């Protein structure tokens with residue numbers, strides 16, 4: 345029987361992200377994934393959010409993803425609503441999905457439009473051959489059994505042979521159709537949209553539009569409604585048809601595409617992908633040493649482009665915590681905080697995506713004002729993407745910032761309340777504040793003091809307490825002009841604020857590292 349500290353079941357975005365985070369913290373893992381290769385004929389997610397891009401930056405692969413992405417951000421940051429690709433423009437949404445070519449103080453990375461298979465390939469490439477990471481493509485988990493000391497996972501390889509792996513933790517990243525959710529007897533709660541959806545990938549090298557570049561074209565108000573966009577700049581396109589049954593779509597794919605184009609065009613259908621929008625959240629995300637991560641825990645409609653990004657957020661949350669426990673500087677309460685921190689984010693995402701689904705292409709008139717009102721939150725959702733909070737978590741300073749979530753999720757207001765993502769800043773030398781945070785905890789102190797001065801001065805006590813506990817603690821001074829430069833902010837590896845204090849003597853490291861509850 346082979347042995348590994350962590351077994352990741354599933355190598356979609358969630359599983360690959362979990363492996364990347366564990367790799368960052370040098371915790372070995374085995375990743376099981378039945379698909380030997382990713383399929384470019386089923387592109388699914390195209391929106392990689394600002395937040396996911398920030399995590400890719402942390403792993404050192406943001407630029408690699410941008411280089412692999414067929415549509416550069418500079419090519420378009422726009423969603424266009426129109427009568428058809430050859431018809432009139434109705435209205436545009438600029439700066440959609442966090443796409444920008446300008447440096448923005450609020451975040452370290454712009455969003456990126458890139459098909460999900462490309463993201464998966466970049467992550468596979470990043471992980472492949474890394475010490476401690478075993479990628480087992482062609483292998484699937486079939487069962488798992490937990491006992492007091494660990495979990496035994498039964499695996500079937502591509503030749504049909506079964507073998508066992510013994511592990512301390514299992515991350516169930518095996519999506520909606522996986523096995524881990526059933527194995528821990530968790531159940532999805534929620535429902536499905538009754539309307540079917542039908543997606544098509546097609547080749548049309550000669551197809552262009554006088555509407556100019558856009559990452560999505562929504563065709564509304566006519567006989568054929570839906571949306572489409574380029575997968576690359578070499579003539580491969582995707583199209584989506586809400587309300588279209590698989591059988592009808594398969595028989596009439598050509599007519600449907602022609603309806604969106606609105607003029608004679610040559611195209612070749614390469615693949616079809618029927619899917620159903622679902623609003624599901626598992627009744628529990630964990631059972632002892634087994635954690636549900638990504639779509640195995642929750643599924644949301646794709647409107648707004650949050651499913652894979654939320655899955656990546658889950659993966660990072662649990663993976664750094666496992667790493668901290670494995671490295672001996674955190675206790676079990678830290679792992680228990682996974683569900684309490686992620687459930688709220690997930691529920692907010694599902695609700696937002698369901699709200700976006702209320703006005704699909706077929707529901708909208710060719711009226712710019714109506715469309716702007718109905719769709720603004722779908723294309724501008726930085727409040728959701730960056731503004732979520734882990735306040736109320738058992739490992740976050742109690743009492744700080746546990747107010748209701750903001751009603752307007754399109755607007756992100758930076759905040760240093762405990763639980764929130766550290767407000768971003770650019771440093772004078774051009775780096776991001778995030779680039780100088782440590783791999784473990786970071787104490788960000790008043791501006792003007794250098795790290796050595798801070799460590800020797802008023803923070804010496806907390807530095808000594810961290811050292812006693814084996815906690816990796818980096819001390820940094822906040823940059824000039826940073827709005828919270830007179831305070832002490834304790835930052836976690838996932839860039840969230842664990843504690844905020846005027847005097848660092850009051851920071852309780854045992855709460856933050858899950859060695860005692862907040863009571």
Ligand SMILES: Cc1cc2nc3c(=O)[nH]c(=O)nc-3n(C[C@H](O)[C@H](O)[C@H](O)COP(=O)(O)OP(=O)(O)OC[C@H]3O[C@@H](n4cnc5c(N)ncnc54)[C@H](O)[C@@H]3O)c2cc1C
Pocket residue numbers: 353354355356357358359376377378379388389390391392460483484485486517518519520521522523543619637638639640646648649650651652653654655
């Ligand atoms: C049309 C459409 C458009 C979308 N657009 C977006 C978007 O723009 N932005 C966005 O963020 N999201 C989008 N999504 C959602 C996104 O595709 C999913 O949220 C994402 O794939 C979830 O990632 P995951 O890793 O949790 O699960 P999955 O991608 O489902 O990965 C699960 C993996 O587990 C593997 N597996 C299954 N069973 C086993 C087993 N027994 N053992 C081992 N491995 C197993 C599977 O092979 C698979 O690779 C879209 C979805 C659809 C349908």
